[in-house]
Amino acid sequence: MSQLPRFWNLGWSSFIDWWSSQSASEQDYVTTTGPSQPYGQQHLNEPLLDHREGQLFLTEAFKVILEEVLCKGTDVNEKVCEWREPEELATLLDLELREYGEQQYQLLQRVRDVAKYSVKTNHPRFFNQLFAGVDYHALTGRFLTEALNTSQYTYEVAPVFVLMEDEVLSKLRSLVGWAQGDGIFCPGGTMSNMYAMNLARYRAFPEVKLKGQWALPRLAVFTSQEGAVPFLVHATSGTTVQGAFDPLEPIADICDRQGLWMHVDAAWGGSVLFSKEHRHLMRGVERADSVTWNPHKMMLTGLQCSAILLKDTTDLLKRCHSADATYLFQQDKFYDMSLDTGDKSIQCGRKVDCLKLWLMWKAVGSQGLEERVDRAFAHTRYLVEKMMKREGFQLIGKPEFVNVCFWFIPPSLRGKENSPDYQDRLSKVAPVIKERMIKQGTMMVGYQPLGGRVNFFRMIVISPQLSYQDMTFFLDEIERLGNNL
Amino acid sequence: MSQLPRFWNLGWSSFIDWWSSQSASEQDYVTTTGPSQPYGQQHLNEPLLDHREGQLFLTEAFKVILEEVLCKGTDVNEKVCEWREPEELATLLDLELREYGEQQYQLLQRVRDVAKYSVKTNHPRFFNQLFAGVDYHALTGRFLTEALNTSQYTYEVAPVFVLMEDEVLSKLRSLVGWAQGDGIFCPGGTMSNMYAMNLARYRAFPEVKLKGQWALPRLAVFTSQEGAVPFLVHATSGTTVQGAFDPLEPIADICDRQGLWMHVDAAWGGSVLFSKEHRHLMRGVERADSVTWNPHKMMLTGLQCSAILLKDTTDLLKRCHSADATYLFQQDKFYDMSLDTGDKSIQCGRKVDCLKLWLMWKAVGSQGLEERVDRAFAHTRYLVEKMMKREGFQLIGKPEFVNVCFWFIPPSLRGKENSPDYQDRLSKVAPVIKERMIKQGTMMVGYQPLGGRVNFFRMIVISPQLSYQDMTFFLDEIERLGNNL
Secondary structure (H helix, E strand, O other), rough: OOOHHHHHEEEEEEEEHHHHHHHOOOHHHHHHHOOOOOOOHOOOOOOOHHHHHHHHHHHHHHHHHHHHHHHHHHHHOOOOOOOHHHHHHHHHOOOOOOOOOOOHHHHHHHHHHHHHHHOOOOOOOOOOOOOOOOOOOHHHHHHHHHHHOOOOOOOOOOOHHHHHHHHHHHHHHHHHHHOOOEEEEEEHHHHHHHHHHHHHHHHOOOOOHOEEEEEEEEEEEEOOOOOOOEEEEEEEEEEOOOOOOOOHHHHHHHHHHHHOOOEEEEEOOHHHOOOOOOOHHHHHHHHOOEEEOOOOOOOOOOOOOOOEOOOOOOOHHHHHHHHHHHOOOOOOOOOOOOOOOOHHOOOOOOOOHHHHHHHHHHHHHHHHHHHHHHHHHHHHHHHHHHHHHHOOOOEEOOOOOEEEEEEOHHHHHHHOOOOHHHHHHOOHHHHHHHHHHHHHHHOOOEEEEEOOEEEEEEEEEOOOOOHHHHHHHHHHHHHHHHHHO | OOOOOOOHHHHHHHHHHHHHHHOOOOOHHHHHHHOOOOOOOOOOOOOOOOOOHHHHHHHHHHHHHHHHHHHHOOOOOOOOOOOOOOOHHHHHHOOOOOOOOOOOOHHHHHHHHHHHOOOOOOOOOOOOOOOOOOHHHHHHHHHHHHHHHHOOOOOOOOOOHHHHHHHHHHHHHHOOOOOOOOOEEEEEEHHHHHHHHHEEEEEEOHHHHHHHHHHHHOOEEEOOOOOOEEEEOOOOOOOOOOOOOOOOOHHHHHHHOOOOOEEEEEEOOOHHHHHOOOOOHOHHHHHHOOEEEEEOOOOOOOOOOOOEOOOOOOOHHHHHHHHOOOOOOOOOOOHHHOOOHHHOOOOOOOOOOOHHHHHHHHHHHHHHHHHHHHHHHHHHHHHHHHHHHHOOOOOOOOOOOOEEEEEEOHHHOOOOOOOHHHHHHOOOHHHHHHHHHHHHOOEEEEEEEEEEEEEEEEEEOOOOOOOOOOOOOHHHHHHHHHHOO
């Protein structure tokens, strides 16, 4: 824990004082609002919205969020999920949207219900996806982003976020190894990768912007044998299932020789760049033309936070994507129009995705982020060590990253590797264990088949909430759920 | 104001009691945390994250958000924006990301700073974009979405939101006039429109999914004279600048005859469908194949909330976009796999965008949403009436929607329409008035040139916070800022 800030010395009671001074007493509230009116009868000369009532509701809901999602939702003694069959859940939630609105107390119950039946991805036993855990500074950034509700297209309406995005992108680029360059936050890794394709194509064939794909020769990603024109090599740092890293140096050699755009999809693996110990996994990344990196995965910023980073210094991003909408990008503004970075995006309105990362980074520093990455690797090593000592766990490859892929072989299948129905029976193990863990709500971990391999588990170790006990729990729980299969 | 919920009778003091019981006293906090440790020295057997400290910070930040963004940020006596030159702002914000983290009190000051220097889009005098104002139930939905932080791809990790998205989309479709169909939330209108293009192309040429664009004839949006194959007609309901609506019936007639995909971009105008009085503007929309509709614009859900709605009942969306990722869409799950709707998206991770709309809808009902739309039209009519009575305001067309486009002619230019430099001088009026209003922070409204017209203002009237006084203020303020030009 970091030092106790002096701020806290103001103490909890001052918070309560503040609330009391800010808000009407119950009596005030009752007297100032007067008798209720049907919603539609209000005069056009009065606002339709009551800020005080709204703020009271928001505050009550904040309490519920704190209690249900952040306290109970991160407590190992509480369930990770509260499974219900879809029909039952639909009934419980009473989803139907109707002609008339509901009372505040009913709406607050709905907030509770949504929280109760949602999966607790902040829970220490949620290992199911490439994201997990909560960072409170990032979450604060997200609440603030939502409350400010602006769109990241011009300095005019997003002055803070235009400058902040620039700083965050610049810092991410410097981790890649670029002193200069460009970039933008996209609504996810798919979009970031699509940007790389657009840019590579545009660099090779600028006429595509006016004439379309039809004016171009047949294009290929990678070199093709069929006479098509290769324009982009797509390498991956951190594959989704196994967490594998492509060797970037030899790929860069080929791209150099052939003049191809080199793109690295490091949506998952990019965060190793924070770590002096582990960044060698991406050796050569500075030779790429573009890198996709999703801090919403390993770095806990929360969905969505995905950057496309570019080495380019010729304004390619803007040249490729700009549409020069006159209602946003007026050329006679009283400030430097290059700050209106929105024209680099194919979107018009674009959510602010930089604040959550920025505030978290300010909170723990590059050093703190490095610590998280190193810690996840250390926990992964620990888990693998323990796993290898237990009968019934069979690793699929040595983990390069924080993905641990393995089969659990139940006692009834051990030593039967050569029986003809072994693969078939093994393939049914993971789905049953998964069903049991979800219905009991004890933890969540993913499984999948891949290539010739039948269903195997993929354990993801990232949350800073984790400790050795959670690794032990994980192994025990897999055994408990699968031993009688 | 709606009826006082009985819930509130529990009163504010019970909130304070709850807080007191939930939280440590200052003394507890000091004694339980002990001496500070360097961040990196913690043992791997302890969580790196302190939930209590994080939750205290979040709560303090919530207070700041409530005070700065929601109380002051919606107060007409406070500024809409706090203009700073970019260099000065960068210095004030101290954006640099460093090696070591900061103290909580410093971070809280950063939350304050971000709030202070950001544009207050919730302010009643923010008329600058196609969004404005705050709805507290939608904002609650957004906070809850952020806290729950899941990805909308499978029933497994988003059970509530899979069912909820289905209900919301179904309700939006019924407003379009479709009893059945499909759809999905996208990260913005551009993406929703892109989906329509993808689907129309795929319906016409399913081979595009495997062979790419290269295998297709040259395609055209609209009918082309040049022998290309038309595949999609793109109509607009509510243009960005003037708020104009394309006549949908005749377009549908053509599409019917030619077998073309009819797409309606109603990102901005779609919300008229809530209103029995105004939905005639989109007469014929039920004949379209797809509709883009962004509730984050007129309906105040907050960015991002954009739906692509489809009439199709043949699973085209999934057939066109599915990638069958085995690590998400396992075919041996213990529940109905059709609930894993994520394979309809071109994204993998996808933010939950339905909850904010759903909760707001539950709060005010379809009737309340209709009221908001009708009210915005009524305020627009009022503004136009008043504007026409004032010298110096020159309307550009009669508003069809809630966009009011006009020139302000300062006294020095009145009656000089025929002088050779009139257009040139008029073009400089809006930028100067805009600069003055931003630097004084009194309000924000957009301007742009369009076609042959020099810079004119575009006033957007949507927020339910507005009243007649705000319309009067607007006209007075334009005069005040521009009268000496």
